[in-house]
Amino acid sequence: MTDRKKINIAQPSFLGNEKKYLLDTIESGWISSIGPYIEKFEQEFARYHGVKHAIATHNGTIALHLALVAAGITSDDEVIVPDFTFVATANSVRYCNARPILTDVDAGDWNIDPDAVAANITPKTKAIIPVHLYGNPARMDKLGALARKHGLIMIEDCAEALGATYNGKRVGTMGDIGCFSFFGNKIITTGEGGMCITDNDALAERMRILRDHGMNRQKKYWYDFLGFNYRMTNMQAAIGLAQLEQLDDLLNMRDEIYRTYQNAFVNCSQVVLQETHHQRHVNWIFTLRMKGFTETRRDDVMEVLKAQNIDSRPAFYPIHHMEFYRHDGFFRTTPANSVLVSQEAISLPTFIGLGESDINFIAQTLIGSINH
Numbered sequence: 001m002t003d004r005k006k007i008n009i010a011q012p013s014f015l016g017n018e019k020k021y022l023l024d025t026i027e028s029g030w031i032s033s034i035g036p037y038i039e040k041f042e043q044e045f046a047r048y049h050g051v052k053h054a055i056a057t058h059n060g061t062i063a064l065h066l067a068l069v070a071a072g073i074t075s076d077d078e079v080i081v082p083d084f085t086f087v088a089t090a091n092s093v094r095y096c097n098a099r100p101i102l103t104d105v106d107a108g109d110w111n112i113d114p115d116a117v118a119a120n121i122t123p124k125t126k127a128i129i130p131v132h133l134y135g136n137p138a139r140m141d142k143l144g145a146l147a148r149k150h151g152l153i154m155i156e157d158c159a160e161a162l163g164a165t166y167n168g169k170r171v172g173t174m175g176d177i178g179c180f181s182f183f184g185n186k187i188i189t190t191g192e193g194g195m196c197i198t199d200n201d202a203l204a205e206r207m208r209i210l211r212d213h214g215m216n217r218q219k220k221y222w223y224d225f226l227g228f229n230y231r232m233t234n235m236q237a238a239i240g241l242a243q244l245e246q247l248d249d250l251l252n253m254r255d256e257i258y259r260t261y262q263n264a265f266v267n268c269s270q271v272v273l274q275e276t277h278h279q280r281h282v283n284w285i286f287t288l289r290m291k292g293f294t295e296t297r298r299d300d301v302m303e304v305l306k307a308q309n310i311d312s313r314p315a316f317y318p319i320h321h322m323e324f325y326r327h328d329g330f331f332r333t334t335p336a337n338s339v340l341v342s343q344e345a346i347s348l349p350t351f352i353g354l355g356e357s358d359i360n361f362i363a364q365t366l367i368g369s370i371n372h
């Protein structure tokens, strides 16, 4: 073991008005889910995306659930999701007692494969949730065409991709609802937090009501629907607003980290990055594939990094490998690319303040262990 300082996989950065705004909430007493920062954060988030509505939530998982319930997803509906994603994408469908259909990804861009989506559409299919994985936008042109052709609701899972664009359009604005996460390791953070955006007035109104226990907006303590407490606090929103003010700079700094990693691996033929199409991808967490690796070899590389005090993460595991997704028809054909990409991929430290020398050290350690 080395006595080198630990390099974390992720860490938040608070370089703007975070403390000032947070202190303001404490001094004003508006610490729960009523307060000026919630409205301001929602307004600015909507403005950034050029949409009419932004609805803040307590985290990204419930943003997805809220979107699905508002869109009318219910038991026996099928919702197409990628097999290679963070588990919340699929779980949110099951919270509606609906059936997620775990669908294979493209081996090049690691996002849901439009051809596999087409093959999984049945009369029961109601919605599709593309995920812009690791900040890389999914094939929204083909997915949008499929959704239109089959009358499907499209909910974009943008948890990892705030600020990314596809054909010049921001992620989250191409489907019916876009959902975001502000967990501590995300592009911007509120501690825990999430957001739904939409241009659809009716969906927005339903999400606002459902977020607040289903309470009638005119008649206090009268409930029109079975709702939830999915509200964001004013304290979360204060931090979120301050983070949002810095978004362009944060994205540029993350791009710089991406380029430095890319250069460091340029001569390593076994390292493969996500392919991108017609888009600006954002560098949420730098993740690469080590061609031909098994899960065991990938884990060995992680051990070598750990011995140098470098934190890393395995890529997400295929969801269909989880015990509670192996049965009951959650997938129709085995998502083979999901298995392949998952076992070969590793996520490396990515956060504001990670220096060039650290990145080169991480890359050299990884290359050394690949060639070992």
Ligand SMILES: Cc1ncc(COP(=O)(O)O)c(C=O)c1O
Pocket: 059, 060, 061, 062, 085, 086, 088, 089, 131, 157, 159, 160, 180, 181, 182, 183, 192, 193, 194
């Ligand atoms: C793709 C994806 N979807 C959903 C979520 C859920 O967000 P949260 O952790 O804020 O609940 C995350 C992140 O953690 C994610 O990466």
